[in-house]
Ligand SMILES: CC(=O)[C@@H](O)[C@H](O)COP(=O)(O)O
């Protein structure tokens with residue numbers, strides 16, 4: 001199982017002091033440094049989410065990390081002309097299409113591929129024409145899996161936010177949704193990834209979900225890094241992920 005480390009919230013800390021001083025020589029922490037440390041800790045890829053409101057990752061961060069980090073890059077992006085143009089210029093290895101609103105604190109749900117088939121299909125095709133593999137960040141919903149196959153995406157990333165925030169007996173239901181969606185995605189020949197809200201305490205509960213190829217994890221790793229350092233935080237997560245049962249041949 002591969003680990004994509006999302007470094008958004010390294011930039012969140014920098015923006016808290018330097019949003020209006022982008023060229024300051026004092027601007028820190030550096031997302032690129034975090035990406036280097038993540039690589040040393042065993043990260044398989046780096047995820048960066050350039051939001052329309054640029055609340056954390058900036059375009060310049062994306063170009064720096066793309067050029068210097070030494071790992072495959074997964075660009076999370078809204079389904080917009082602006083972000084498509086950025087992706088075609090940046091040329092990440094992967095792009096993950098996510099829903100975005102300016103009002104949200106963080107991503108609140110999956111992309112409604114089923115309700116935006118033609119729009120998403122056109123964006124997927126444009127990215128793939130330029131050699132960028134495409135993932136769709138979707139709720140663990142069978143209709144969304146079908147839609148992802150219909151638009152030709154190579155991958156889906158199952159939104160694990162409801163799983164991570166489950167309370168009062170909802171957890172079993174959310175895990176069952178993830179299991180069914182993972183089986184359907186695998187049966188459709190789509191790589192199945194997962195992400196959002198995964199942490200050191202809830203990770204093991206995902207081990208009953210089959211066919212998971214990659215997890216994208218950010219906030220909990222950045223939080224852990226505050227105590228043990230980025231390299232160690234990534235190595236710890238990779239160590240826990242090693243217990244995921246490998247698929248039967
Ligand atoms: C799509 C997803 O769940 C995250 O990768 C996304 O980056 C969350 O948005 P923030 O990083 O801005 O919280």
Ligand SMILES: NCC(=O)COP(=O)(O)O
Pocket residue numbers: 006047137157194195196197198216217218219220
């Ligand atoms: N797509 C999920 C991701 O990249 C990281 O989400 P989180 O771990 O920061 O919640």
